[in-house]
Amino acid sequence: MGESDEQLMLGYAGGDVKAFEALYAKHKGPVFRYVLRSVKGRGEAEELFQDIWERVIAAAARYTPQAKFTTWLYTIAHHRLVDHWRTKGLAVVSIDDEETAAPEPAAPPSAEPHRIAEARDMLDRLAAALAALPLAQREAFLLHHEGDLSAAQIAAATGTNEEAAKSRLRYAMSKLRDALGDD
Amino acid sequence: MTDSDDRIARRYRELAREEPPTALDAAILAKARRQIGDGPALPAPERMRVRPRFQNWAGPVSIAAVLVLGIGVSLRMQLEQPGIESSAPAKELSPAPAPASPPAVVPAAAAPAATATDSIQPAAPPKAVRQNRQDAPRIPKPFADQPLRERPREEFAAPAAVPAAPPAPAFAPPSRPALDAQQAPAASPPSIRAQEAPAAAQGAPLRAKREAMPDSSGPHELRKLQSQEADPDRELERIARLREAGSHAEADAALAEFRRHRPDHRIPDGMWERVKPR
Numbered sequence: 001m002g003e004s005d006e007q008l009m010l011g012y013a014g015g016d017v018k019a020f021e022a023l024y025a026k027h028k029g030p031v032f033r034y035v036l037r038s039v040k041g042r043g044e045a046e047e048l049f050q051d052i053w054e055r056v057i058a059a060a061a062r063y064t065p066q067a068k069f070t071t072w073l074y075t076i077a078h079h080r081l082v083d084h085w086r087t088k089g090l091a092v093v094s095i096d097d098e099e100t101a102a103p104e105p106a107a108p109p110s111a112e113p114h115r116i117a118e119a120r121d122m123l124d125r126l127a128a129a130l131a132a133l134p135l136a137q138r139e140a141f142l143l144h145h146e147g148d149l150s151a152a153q154i155a156a157a158t159g160t161n162e163e164a165a166k167s168r169l170r171y172a173m174s175k176l177r178d179a180l181g182d183d
Numbered sequence: 184m185t186d187s188d189d190r191i192a193r194r195y196r197e198l199a200r201e202e203p204p205t206a207l208d209a210a211i212l213a214k215a216r217r218q219i220g221d222g223p224a225l226p227a228p229e230r231m232r233v234r235p236r237f238q239n240w241a242g243p244v245s246i247a248a249v250l251v252l253g254i255g256v257s258l259r260m261q262l263e264q265p266g267i268e269s270s271a272p273a274k275e276l277s278p279a280p281a282p283a284s285p286p287a288v289v290p291a292a293a294a295p296a297a298t299a300t301d302s303i304q305p306a307a308p309p310k311a312v313r314q315n316r317q318d319a320p321r322i323p324k325p326f327a328d329q330p331l332r333e334r335p336r337e338e339f340a341a342p343a344a345v346p347a348a349p350p351a352p353a354f355a356p357p358s359r360p361a362l363d364a365q366q367a368p369a370a371s372p373p374s375i376r377a378q379e380a381p382a383a384a385q386g387a388p389l390r391a392k393r394e395a396m397p398d399s400s401g402p403h404e405l406r407k408l409q410s411q412e413a414d415p416d417r418e419l420e421r422i423a424r425l426r427e428a429g430s431h432a433e434a435d436a437a438l439a440e441f442r443r444h445r446p447d448h449r450i451p452d453g454m455w456e457r458v459k460p461r
Contacts, residue, residue: 021212059446
């Protein structure tokens with residue numbers, strides 16, 4: 001079907017459940033993986049994922065396509081994650097602060113690049129390196145690779161500026177390259 | 184993007200294969216269907232496809248019609264009362280006591296807001312919904328339970344009721360208590376009608392709204408009306424004050440409500456410290 005995400009969302013707001021099903025089928029995987037890699041456990045991820053889509057459903061009647069649908073969707077997801085991190089007492093600072101000049105927080109020993117490099121499987125190493133990224137950088141990476149958001153859209157979804165979003169992406173890629181020995 | 188970036192992206196795509204469980208899919212899709220099916224602002228999907236535009240307005244228009252009807256009936260009931268009282272001595276009719284007149288005027292205009300504010304205080308049902316969510320298994324059971332079935336109705340009813348709200352003040356000013364109070368400023372023992380009138384004027388819009396919303400979720404609808412109209416910062420401030428006052432249950436419910444209505448609103452860190460769940 002050739003309808004855009006925005007049209008599908010409006011269709012759902014107008015009562016077309018099929019439109020929502022199409023929208024959900026298209027975005028459930030990326031959103032789920034974005035959430036899954038942003039929290040510790042799968043159970044938490046499933047709960048948050050469900051909550052995010054409930055918010056989307058609840059907000060459908062008020063949806064107006066002012067921006068790309070995915071930006072709106074991941075903005076909701078981002079806010080839900082931030083709430084989650086805050087209640088867990090995690091450092092939201094690392095999300096909001098611009099990290100371009102700040103030193104990176106140390107990765108946990110088990111996730112240090114040189115130990116990861118000993119891992120046998122490349123994908124395992126990538127997953128570990130991704131998990132070891134600071135929240136903001138990991139989020140930028142996931143929004144880019146799962147949500148297919150540009151730096152500007154990442155900035156809009158996470159409430160930061162475009163330069164910071166680009167910087168986070170750059171740091172993330174650099175660390176993943178280091179972890180994979182992929183220079 | 185460099186080649187190595189492309190390689191990382193490709194490897195990530197190989198890695199990224201996780202999908203949500205099918206039970207979760209089913210639960211979310213069921214919720215989406217139920218929202219459409221139950222929401223008064225959104226009609227049944229099969230009829231929707233035939234005439235979507237008309238159906239879009241059907242909900243709000245019908246709610247507005249019920250509101251107008253309810254207010255009209257209550258006004259008529261008030262107008263009928265003077266007939267009974269007119270058999271009483273004239274001096275008992277005319278002197279509406281001075282203290283009674285402001286309440287007679289104010290509630291007529293501010294009845295929805297006042298009652299909505301009052302109804303915020305208990306805030307129990309939203310908490311019950313959240314509580315239910317926490318107690319019950321995450322998926323898909325909560326969706327089969329009643330509290331979540333109620334959520335769509337309150338979430339969709341609120342936006343639909345917003346455009347319907349303005350008629351209430353427009354009808355309220357000509358209500359008899361207000362007119363009587365203006366015409367009879369002299370002090371005298373308050374008549375029964377003068378005492379009952381503010382309550383009636385206040386109660387009429389509320390009753391009309393409750394009639395428009397079929398179950399016992401009336402106060403929630405009014406609360407949503409208020410919260411939707413309110414400035415988000417003011418709403419957050421109100422939640423913060425609830426926290427400071429120790430009303431954590433109400434604050435939790437209000438915060439959850441706020442998040443439902445404004446999922447994409449960013450709560451500043453300073454404010455979050457004041458409103459976050461304790």
